[in-house]
Amino acid sequence: MRDHQLGGSSGHGNLPLELNAFVGRSAELAGLAGVLGAARLVTVTGAGGVGKSRLAARAAVRCAPRDGVRRVELAPVRDPEFVDHAVVEALGLTDHTTRLPRETLLAHLVERQLLLVLDGFEHLVEACAALVGELLGQLPGLRVLAVGRRPLGVAGERVFPLAPLSEDEAVGLLLGRAAEQGLAVADGPEVREVCRRLDGIPLAVELAAGRLRALSPGQLLVRLDDRFRLLTGGGRDAPPDSRPSPGAPPSRHRTLRLAIGWSHELCTPQERLLWSRLSVFAGRFELEAVEYVCSGHGLEADDVLDVLTELLAQSLVVREETPTGVRYRMLDTVRAYGADWLEAAGDAARLRRRHRDWYLGLATWCELEWFSPRQNEVAARVEAELPNLRCALEHCLAEPEAAYLGQYLAGSLWFYWVGCGRLSEGRHWLEQAVQLDAGHERSRLKALWVLGHVAVLQGDTVPALAALHECREEAERSDDATAVAYAEHRTGCLALVTDDMARAETLLRSALERYREIGELNSNVLMGQVELAMARAFQGDLPDAVRLCEDVRRVCEDHGERWTRTYALYVLAYAAWADGDPARARTLLRDCLAGAHSFHDLLGSVLAVELLALVTAVQGDAAEAAVLQGAAARMWLSVGLPLFGSAYYNAPHELCEATARERLGDARYEECVAEGARLMREAAVSRALERPMEAAASPRGPVGHATASVHMHEPAASRAHKGGETAG
The missing domain is CATH 1.25.40.10 (Tetratricopeptide repeat domain)
Structure with a gap:
């Protein structure tokens, strides 16, 4: 389920956990952190497999602002129209309105100090550049760390090119990955030559390390040299984009493609088949x-x-x-290689x-x-x-x-x-x-x-x-x-x-x-x-x-259905309140709100908060009722027209406001509403669910339940014709 905290209490946000040791890059990490501290848009560029994503994730954690870091994984996104949707998804935002996703982003991030990491954007450059330009232009608290093979080309961008590992770092990576497999491989001339031949590209080095179960460093080097000689001569079994001009030295991109191709050659026929077929999956x-x-x-x-x-x-x-359990993924460069072979087949x-x-x-x-x-x-x-x-x-x-x-x-x-x-x-x-x-x-x-x-x-x-x-x-x-x-x-x-x-x-x-x-x-x-x-x-x-x-509640419980049940609880809570039992109404509404929030159902959540505000006012805490009304008002911005513009749905709100204003006075009421309006949705729901309330109802003040019941059943316009009655 989605995390609605934008960054949460941890600077790590939704950054992926590291599954193995991070080797080297201390100078680059310090350099990138320094650039991030001085610029609002930094783009880490470099060849595929050079380690851009891991370095960016490390730097993002080190430089996390007040509201943390959120990473947007763009490699699985194929349609440029879904770039904005992908960012909304990564931020955990839910919006029921007809607003465009970009409008939602601008509205939700206006008060945030956030670092947004856009990873793997190179196939969506134009869409990403347009989005980043607009967000940075309107959101002063936002910084962007982009990760791709080329710059975005947005004004104010600082480009941080990432070179391959030094020889010592590459050797350290190879030996470390071998040790993780339980293999005792020593540093030596053959190991160092393998790393030099692979140009220090981390992904290529890791693929080579994966072969050390079956091959010694010397055997690995011989096979690698054979592959490079064959393909730099334009071998026919190379995918078209990895064939260089005869005699031309390989670029770093081609070095990686050749290393991947060499690994492909060493696979069994079944492994090659599965590799190519896995390329049809998007993401995990x-x-x-x-x-x-x-x-x-x-x-x-x-x-x-x-x-x-x-x-x-x-x-x-x-x-x-x-x-959701164990899942798998392929790095984009490896997936793309498999896709070439799938098409060729x-x-x-x-x-x-x-x-x-x-x-x-x-x-x-x-x-x-x-x-x-x-x-x-x-x-x-x-x-x-x-x-x-x-x-x-x-x-x-x-x-x-x-x-x-x-x-x-x-x-x-x-x-x-x-x-x-x-x-x-x-x-x-x-x-x-x-x-x-x-x-x-x-x-x-x-x-x-x-x-x-x-x-x-x-x-x-x-x-x-x-x-x-x-x-x-x-x-x-x-x-x-x-x-x-x-x-x-x-x-x-x-x-x-x-x-x-x-x-x-x-x-x-x-x-x-x-x-x-x-x-x-x-x-x-x-x-x-x-x-x-x-x-x-x-x-x-x-x-x-x-x-x-x-009846709905019984059927839901028989079938284990929870989503519709939340709406049935809302109606039952409404009836309990109108029947003079605010304690029961509160119990039902807490259950309702917890269920709706667990499904990210904003409509069910905000209706519950609105009615909880009224129950809270009836139980004697007018200040807290006003805070909840302010929180609900903020939530409605993501739902649509507040209370549908409906006089019937609006009646609890009107009654709560009239009661709270009378007890607090206008100035204090508005102050409490403003306090609630500052609460993000997660905080608002937690407050509504966790704030203690005495079981016994406090004196009800001027609102009697018989009168309230009548008011709840009639639109405000109808009530106005009945001798100037007002809610409360």
Whole structure:
């Protein structure tokens, strides 16, 4: 799951942990730290495999500002449009609004002192340069450390070129990596010549060290020299971009390519096959995916683990422990070499299809398992697989014959877009998907109602209505009862947040009946019942609202469902407050807020904080209530129109404000609100969950629950006509 702390309490932020010893580079590290202290944009440049990323990570930790460091891994990003999304993701930001990701970044970072590390940007130079230029121009507390093979070309950039290791450092690296394998290799002329032949490039040295299990330094040197003589003469088995002009000395880039090619030559046929096939993955990958995607045509599934283990031993693949289990990755230079061979073998299209199919299957499984006790696991799994899911979406939507699969995939991930704070990215994919005429109506209809749902939650009424209306019409024409039910349900949800309670109730009841007729039961269906309960509560029928939500709560607990349950708890807390039981309301709201926050569901979180503020005021702590209102106001900036612009949803806020102002006075109330508005989301949620409150309610002051209950059921405009009544 994402970390919402931008940098957190540790300067390390989200920098990767070092898995082995950092060798040498003391002078470079000190030099880079010095440059970082003097410039707001520093770019570490150098050949592939020269150690730019590790040096940058070390320097970033040493120079971390007040709010820490965040690293953006750009190598898996293929579409320039997703650069901004990748930065938002790395910062752990969640935004439900229709704002562009860059606007979100500017809004969230305006008060931060942060070091942003952009690693592996060279294939996205123009997009990264535009982003960095705008961010640095508007965010005085931001510094950027870029890592790539070339400068960004942005005004004020300081370039820090990184040379290969010195001979002594390269030897130290080779001997150190050999020792990590339990090999006793001594310094000597052959070892030093190997390091000289590899030009001191750390990745090339590490690949050579991986061969010391089978070869002595002397044997390694002989084979390496043979390979260099062959390829510097233009050998036909070299990938085209590694063939130099006859007799020309190799550049450092070509030295690395030749070293990788030499390592490739020493692999078994199965190891070469797996190496090339692994290149279809974007970012990290898991063993089960490798066994499905890469097996067949010369590599049996049962052999994949053994072959992968050999690639690990040769430093061609890296193993990492992650929150979702063991995962693997290839360094970008090694992956690119494998991709060349995959294309040369004519097998790239088949592997991309297998990759696509695996992630279609994963999305299907996750959608089903979302309605189960594994919701948190599903959310974390999709988070970890997002680069590969994006790759599959790009592939589907770019191939006319696979467009319907792209529609299916974008629609099947509704639970992630909606439940885990990814509305903006989900809308990007869904809008692309529904524009395609794929000839598979059912897949497009699903993408349409999910698009409508996302737009509703973003407060974008016109596109939401358009998508849902089109979905309803097409579903009725094609007799798709499921799509009709979902379109009607989401149209009812739109009526709910726009204060048309009678229409909301009619549509939601009809949709729930349709769900029963077709046997549909999942988180969406239960959410429809919660939304109906909200409509009933806002119309004054709290007993019916409680009955509906207690039923939802029981079903959720039977199935282990937690996301929809949070919204049922919100309605039950609302009813408990209106019934004069603020202690029970607080208990329910704490449970609600903890659940919503764990899924990065901003809407559920901010609704809970708003109602907690009112409960806090009723329990006698007007100052803390005002602080929570200030915190909620800041959270709404990332959700959309505060309280949907709805008089019904706004009533608790109005009542809380009136109560707190009366007890504190205007000046003190505004001071407390300002204090809350300074809280970042993580701090605000922690405060709402952890701040102690006496179980017994304090005197209620001028607000009686019978009066409050009436006020909660009527929009402010309606109350104004009743003899000048005011909230509180």
